[in-house]
Amino acid sequence: MPTPTPFPRNQWYVAAYTSEIGHELFARTICSEPIVFYRTEESGEVTALADRCVHRRFPLSESRLDGDRVVCGYHGFTYDRTGGCVYVPGQQRIPRTARVAAYPVVEQDSLVWIWIGDPALADAAAVPRAPWLDREGWTTVRGMEPLAARYSLLVDNLLDLSHETYLHGGYIGTPEVAETPITTEVDEEAGMVRVSRRMADAACPPFYAESTGLKDRISRWQDIEYFAPCLYQLHSRIAPVGSVPAADGSDPEGFHMEIFYAITPETETSTHDFWAVSRDFCVDDAKISEFVHQFNREVVLQDVVALDKLERVIAEEPEGVQELSINIDTGGLAARRLLKRLVEQGEKPLETAP
């Protein structure tokens, strides 16, 4: 099996939607770290602890809460929300090293972000923004699909939308998508890739026809912003042919959808595929929301099926099998370079520490 791309560890990752975590123990593995989450009764904040008791490695997520403390389900070792041990069975003295890791967590834009790497480097102000997810005047549908494939396959997939024509033909793909040239910009400083595909005169795919009512040919823009490693946003604008936003940014003829993905590695060969679609039109129409949800989930699941298959193919192949890249892969290859650099930079401080 070819070695999967390692994870940059000193990065913010989406761990969950805020609504997923309440006052029950909730287990999720992020970047191969098993983690137990819960929201405290006292402050309502999200706690994230290493999901293995220091005593005999029992999963704390298989245990129970006593107030805001976790009581290990095997021998009763008890931890507070900082990961410190406050009780051990059969003795008064609590060993000094009895402590599990507590991970920095930030709640923002309806997401729970987690920092897996060195806690001293975690800067809450640097958490990426995804403001459309809960912005006034917008509405959002969303989901999370488990992907049995390495996260780099999903990055590849999302950074090249020409696959829409083939994998999602009859859904969101039309011949124009594959045929329209793309422009790719890489901002090495910001760790970011922009891929734009702007179709001035294109067919309206069934998905958009159904949700917007536009039946004729359209102007269709797909502007991707990928912030390595985790956050992907596709700014989608469709409008009648010839229509452009006004100088002040207002865009009454345009229909805007913000397609959000958070690409969070679970293990080296599996991924949490968070997805959401926010829109600024028909925001109160529950039927359209239901349609967008169903429709987008089907598209995501088409990707999941294809990438799961691809992971099995790759896992069986020897290291070093060649791929053949073409123009459409410019964004994906740029993303790979960014990820590689993040890993190298992120690990360097650890390796050169005295």
Added chain:
Amino acid sequence: MPTPTPFPRNQWYVAAYTSEIGHELFARTICSEPIVFYRTEESGEVTALADRCVHRRFPLSESRLDGDRVVCGYHGFTYDRTGGCVYVPGQQRIPRTARVAAYPVVEQDSLVWIWIGDPALADAAAVPRAPWLDREGWTTVRGMEPLAARYSLLVDNLLDLSHETYLHGGYIGTPEVAETPITTEVDEEAGMVRVSRRMADAACPPFYAESTGLKDRISRWQDIEYFAPCLYQLHSRIAPVGSVPAADGSDPEGFHMEIFYAITPETETSTHDFWAVSRDFCVDDAKISEFVHQFNREVVLQDVVALDKLERVIAEEPEGVQELSINIDTGGLAARRLLKRLVEQGEKPLETAP
């Protein structure tokens, strides 16, 4: 995956209950050795042969008996009860090396014990005793649960009963169990660990209240004797507070249960978990027997679920992950040292043989 503790091979292990083996071929793997058992028609003794035909490795357990001989189901190689081959197809001459291993076996205390190591070292007189299993005036319930975990996890589990409070809370655990200090003795000579937890004034857990009728606070003794590697006995005595056995050993106010485990490795990461409960009260009460059987099986299965989970956790971790041991682990750590020494001693003669 951390390397599992190896098996000491020159030891007696419980292979089965005597009632499990009749005049049909019966397959069980012991210490990674696939073995076929059957009881001969002629003498009724148990035969244990290596479960692989010498010809092309076909499992003899997938074959058939012709009288007291095993006829391989693939090409008909036929073995007598000593493992010697008495027929091969297509020729008269039987090759001198046509023989499968026959393992020493002893039936005692309703158990079939087997010796996997060097047969020359097998001493039938050294088979450990578990006399309560079929002693006059006692009654026994029992079972065997397959455990998908390395045997050392079950040894750990049984040598520290403080887990009763957490893993079996509402069953056999009460807060006193976790809080009562233990005394641990190690007899290096005998390869044995004793762990005692004596509660002078304790709550009566539901299990015992149901079976003995004692509703008030009780005196509760748990005296463990572990004979490495296979035999574990928990001598459990409960009695009204203040009651002690007489000087002559008689103990009319006490209720005695002998909780037996045989811990037999199946493979490096799976175990045959034999368990039995013998008691000296209400011995003819079938309802109580049924209750004790059901109840104890539930407790065993709680351990099985937890240890299976723990095996999966451990199997995913790199070698060398640290545990944190405290006082309650004294018995378990002593058992680990004994097992390590048995493996080293047991293998030494083989390594230094000329």
Added chain:
Amino acid sequence: MPTPTPFPRNQWYVAAYTSEIGHELFARTICSEPIVFYRTEESGEVTALADRCVHRRFPLSESRLDGDRVVCGYHGFTYDRTGGCVYVPGQQRIPRTARVAAYPVVEQDSLVWIWIGDPALADAAAVPRAPWLDREGWTTVRGMEPLAARYSLLVDNLLDLSHETYLHGGYIGTPEVAETPITTEVDEEAGMVRVSRRMADAACPPFYAESTGLKDRISRWQDIEYFAPCLYQLHSRIAPVGSVPAADGSDPEGFHMEIFYAITPETETSTHDFWAVSRDFCVDDAKISEFVHQFNREVVLQDVVALDKLERVIAEEPEGVQELSINIDTGGLAARRLLKRLVEQGEKPLETAP
């Protein structure tokens, strides 16, 4: 796990029955090479291409045909029947290296043969013959069973028919089969083994009694010809005791069955087990055909069950476990030597290439 026998690659293998392949994409792995097959609309010929898109390794068999071209289901890379790429998305220029391997294929005797090795060495005239499969005056029943075992276990199995008595007792085996001595000839030049077992006066097994009406003792010949690595034919003749073919080859009292096997490795530890039975008597009797089909399939499945079991046994054993071979194994051992030599010879040119 003992290393499986490698595949000789510069050989013809049976990939399918001709009737299996139409104008839909059909995936089958041969000698660990994933391959997609289809019959062209234009010429009706069978095309065999490597089943991985050069772009991102997506399986072409999960794609669709556009006329005689394969359109990759992920990004639309399009291949013609020679494996050349004729379209890529988003650009006009097609990279020079955009090409998947096309494998030489021959249709003959109702079989599709494929050449996995160096195409320059593929000689269509050297494809082995199995003429009875569609010969005038004969009728054939057939099937293919997937075998979860290395192909060498099936070669062993078929080259020693003494197992009929034990594994297929009550079906095709009788005591005489195991007891009759065999003669074995090896033709190193032709890469071929002949094993003959001729019983002059034998019981008629139920299978033959049912299909031929012969109830008394019979003369029974089993002449095996194995052409390494793939083709196995058992020429079976039964006739009344004392009857022999005439000098001119005519044989009016004999009943002839040609039992065909093609032993095609799928992976190192799995095999496509093609089987067919052709006969020259009661050729129009559909009931007898149905009986022969059912009956032979049951026998094949008995082998499949046994060999799948054996593969699991072998996979768990360390390298170098000894087998004990006797006279009946002469043919099988000769076949192993031939296969070893084919592998060594077949790979030598590749290794010494400048």
